[in-house]
Amino acid sequence: MNVEVFNKEGVKSLVMINMDETPIYFDMQRNKTYHWRGDKSVSIIRTNGYKKRVTVCLVISSDGRKLPPVIIFKRKKTPANPLSKHIVVAAQTNGWITESLMKDWIKDIWNKMNLPSNIVKLLLLDHCSAHLKDSVMKAVRENGHIDFIPPGSTSLLQPLDLMINKPFKDYLRDIYGKWLEEKGTKDNNKTKKGYFKPPKYTEIIKWVHEAWGKISPELIKDSFKYAGNFFTLVI
Numbered sequence: 001m002n003v004e005v006f007n008k009e010g011v012k013s014l015v016m017i018n019m020d021e022t023p024i025y026f027d028m029q030r031n032k033t034y035h036w037r038g039d040k041s042v043s044i045i046r047t048n049g050y051k052k053r054v055t056v057c058l059v060i061s062s063d064g065r066k067l068p069p070v071i072i073f074k075r076k077k078t079p080a081n082p083l084s085k086h087i088v089v090a091a092q093t094n095g096w097i098t099e100s101l102m103k104d105w106i107k108d109i110w111n112k113m114n115l116p117s118n119i120v121k122l123l124l125l126d127h128c129s130a131h132l133k134d135s136v137m138k139a140v141r142e143n144g145h146i147d148f149i150p151p152g153s154t155s156l157l158q159p160l161d162l163m164i165n166k167p168f169k170d171y172l173r174d175i176y177g178k179w180l181e182e183k184g185t186k187d188n189n190k191t192k193k194g195y196f197k198p199p200k201y202t203e204i205i206k207w208v209h210e211a212w213g214k215i216s217p218e219l220i221k222d223s224f225k226y227a228g229n230f231f232t233l234v235i
Contacts, residue, residue, distance in 0.1 A: 015115065016062040016224060018124045019105075020160040021072075021097050024169070024208070026052040026198040028176035047184060048191065049198020055095050056208055057105070058160055058168065061121075062224040064217030067109055069208055072097060079201040083209050099133040106139045122147055126154050159223035164215060171211035179203065 026049035054074065059067035070088040073079055074095030081089040088108065090101055115121060121144040125131040131148070140146040149157045156162075179199065183189060189197050199207075 013119050014062070015119055015121045016124050017059060017067070017110075017113075017121060018061075018159045018224075019057060019059045020126065020154075020158060020165070021055050021057050021128065022160075022165050022169070023053050024056050024172065024204070025050070026054075026204065028169075028173045046196070047180075047198040048195035052198060053095060054204060055097060057097060058164065058212070059109070060159060060164060060215075060220045060223070062159075062221065064221045066212060066215060066217075066220065067113075069212055070101070070105060071205060071208055072101065073201060079205075081205060082202055083205055086209050087205055089205060097128065097130045099130050099136060102130050102133070102136045103139055106136070106143075110140065111143045120145065124149065124158070126158060127151050157227050159220070159227045162226050163219060163223035167219070168211055168215060171214045172207055175207045175210055179207075 027046045052074070055072040057070035057072070059069070061067070068086055068088055070090060072090045072092050072095055074093070075091045076093060078089055078091040081087065088105070090104070092098055092101065110123065113121065123140050123144060123146045125146065126149050130136065137146055154161050176199070184196055184199070191197055
């Protein structure tokens with residue numbers, strides 16, 4: 001995986017763009033907690049939205065850029081977006097990426113990337129069914145190139161999986177933990193039945209924006225270099 005040179009109609013500079021979908025839950029507790037040895041029960045504070053989730057599509061480029069994330073809420077109507085300049089918000093009944101949403105992303109984000117004429121852009125995707133649609137591949141190729149990570153190799157070859165998704169979610173958990181302590185577990189955030197209310201849609205949007213802002217360009221560049229090292233071993 002050479003992210004410096006791409007031989008297509010002559011030698012040109014290559015910018016690789018990796019897009020990946022990852023689930024985010026409204027309750028974002030950490031996987032570990034601390035208690036005294038011998039405790040027979042462990043209490044975990046959570047809201048009544050612990051089963052609610054959204055899909056977040058993260059997009060990075062090999063030159064260290066972060067493209068606007070896409071948040072897909074599991075609902076019929078798209079919620080209000082207070083950060084429309086920074087984040088794309090969509091709605092889908094299952095909360096999944098679809099062929100239609102992929103084509104919207106290509107039109108609104110992929111096609112509007114401002115790159116010099118000597119730069120070739122290559123979209124790197126996994127084998128999600130929405131990515132493999134003929135209409136999606138055709139739309140990408142109208143303004144760039146597309147390639148797919150071999151099935152079963154995303155943990156080795158996908159930059160987002162290698163070095164970005166985990167710290168992004170860790171930042172989200174930190175933000176959620178602060179919200180839970182300062183607001184989420186207060187009496188004025190309870191339902192009539194006494195359950196704690198989950199975060200609002202607008203809060204999820206703001207948290208994704210804040211956590212995404214903490215991912216550095218240097219880490220993004222390193223993720224592509226690291227993936228490139230594994231790629232030479234797999235191919």
